[in-house]
Amino acid sequence: MNPSEKPIYVTQPFLPPLDExxxxxxxxxxxxxxxxGGPFHQELERKLADYLGVEHIALLSNGTLALVTALQTLRITGEVITTPFSFVATSHSLLWNGIRPVFVDIEPVTLNLDPEKIEAAITPHTTAILPVHVYGKPSDVDNIQKIADIYGLKVIYDAAHSFGVKYKDESLLKHGDLSILSFHATKVFNTFEGGAIVCPDAKTKRRVDDLKNFGFANEVTVVAPGINAKMNELQAAIGLLQLKYIDKAIERRREIDTQYREQLSRVTGITCPSLPPDTVYNHAYFPILVEKEYPLSRDGLYDKLRQHNIFPRRYFYPLxxxxxxxxxxxxxxxxxLPVARKVADKVLCLPIYPLLTSEAQEQVIDLIAGN
Ligand code: T4K
Known part of the structure; x- marks a missing residue:
């Protein structure tokens, strides 16, 4: 097969028509x-809360600062239990707050933090759990909350990938004390760069709003050493436009997902991780696991695709x-961390984005199937 003329990346941002x-x-x-906090910023906060089905949403300049600010909002200190199988920003947000990350292994099916292994990692210094809904798929929110309740821990979800995901008929973002989102160019919903904190009540949102504006509560009062993490009006305007197209964009992702799943589940040695039941997914990523039975190693397949101008990504390797x-x-x-290590060595995220053509997807599938 000839290399694809145009490179096919793991993702490509959706952009609304320029004239709009x-x-x-x-x-x-x-x-x-x-x-x-201009008018587009305020409008986007209202419209997103509505669209996502959550009480309050505070917009920030990116997902990393949303994580850093969420931890500061809840005054988290000491040790926090988290997953090693994520983008590095998850743990970096802890170090930025002077908190020690405690890594706990993941569960082999959902690839999210394994609740059965959390309790053994709790010490007198543990104050919170920071799980990630990896690829946007729900963590075991019920069991994580049970443990948090028993030990008096806060739960902050890194939901950077989970825009629009529903679990048991309601927004996944409602779980835990806070959830954060990323609106980076590579995400399902993008404002070029951007992020948000989903808050359960107005008081918490008010604290986030102060902290993202240097800690100013009013012109003369600074309540904490906050940072500058505000979303600007241009980003918010892009977000308002993106909202008009988001359902169609997710629908196209769903079609691509279905096609991959149908075609690749027939290939010996390729596993397509399944979705937890009761989930309405956003199809943010399409990870496959390259098993021993496949004729190439994961890195062998990664190199083969790259030689054909196709650029999948090994999210999340290294741990x-x-x-x-x-x-x-x-x-x-x-x-x-035996499960996380095994998964990091066999995972490959395939191209999935609304503008991916059927021909380009076929090329990816044919190369993996060895045709
Ligand atoms: N928590 C989690 C679980 C996360 O995954 C992330 C970010 C965060 C927190 C932090 O949120 P932010 O602070 O970023 O809002 C990318 C993204 O930069 C990062 O946002 C994302 N996770 C991570 C999983 O992926 P890279 O280094 O893989 O990006 P890059 O530049 O190689 O882009 C991948 C492909 O996307 C490119 O090959 C082509 C395409 N692309 C990318 C950009 C930036 C475009 O077509 N246009 C673009 O503008 O990290």
């Missing part, structure tokens, strides 16, 4: 309100616990 941005730009130019700033931690030892 013009009226928003005009309004920004006329009002000169560029940031600090966070293998990066230099984490590997000295007692919980980072290999024997503590």
């Amino acid at each position: 941005l013009q009226p928003y730009l005009k309004q920004i130019w006329e009002s000169k309100q560029l940031t600090n 966070i616990s293998d990066f230099p700033m984490y590997r000295g931690l007692p919980s980072a030892v290999q024997s503590n």
Whole structure:
């Protein structure tokens, strides 16, 4: 098979028609309100809360600062239990708050934090659990909450991948004390860069709003050493436009997912992880696991696709616990994380995005199937 003419990346951002941005730009130019909670920012907060089915949402400049700010909002200190199988921002947010990450292994089917292994990692210093809904798929929220209740721990979900995901008929983002979202260019819903914190009540949202604005509660009062993590008006305008197209974009992702699942489940040695029951998914990622029975190793398949101008990604390899700033931690030892290590060595995320053509997808499938 000839290499694809145009590179096929793991993702490509959806962009609304350019001419639809013009009226928003005009309004920004006329009002000169560029940031600090302007009208588009306020409108997007309202519309997103509505669309996602949550009480309150605070917009931030990116998902990483949303994580950092969420931890500060709940005054988390000491040790926090988290997963090594995620993007490095999850654990970095702990270090930025002077908190020690404690890695706990993942569960082999959902690839999320394994609740059965959490209790053994709790110490007198543990204050919270920071699970990730990896690829947007729900963590075991019920069992995680049970443990949190028994030990008096807070739960903050890194829901960077979970825009629009529903679990048991309601937004997945309602679980835990707070959830954060990412609106990065590579995400299902993008504002170029952007993020949010989903809050259960107005008081918590107010604290987030103060913290994302240097800690200012009013012109003369600073309540905490906050940071500048505000979403600006241009980002918010893009978000308002994206909302018009999001359902169609997710629908196209669903079709691509179905096609991959049908075609690749026939290939010996390729596993397509399933969805937890009761989930309405956003099809943010399409991970496959390259098993021993497949003729190539995961990296062999990764290289083969790259030679054909197709660029899948090994999300999440290496494990966070293998990066230099984490590997000295007692919980980072290999024997503590056997499932995460195995999964990190066989996972490959395939191209999935609304503008992926059927021909391009066929090419990816044919190469994996060895045709
Ligand atoms: N928590 C979790 C669980 C996360 O996954 C992330 C971010 C965060 C927290 C933090 O949220 P943010 O602070 O980012 O809002 C990407 C993203 O940069 C990162 O947002 C994301 N997770 C992570 C999983 O993936 P890279 O290094 O893989 O991105 P990059 O630049 O290689 O992009 C991948 C492909 O996407 C490119 O090959 C082409 C395409 N692309 C990318 C960009 C940026 C485009 O077509 N256009 C673009 O503008 O990290």
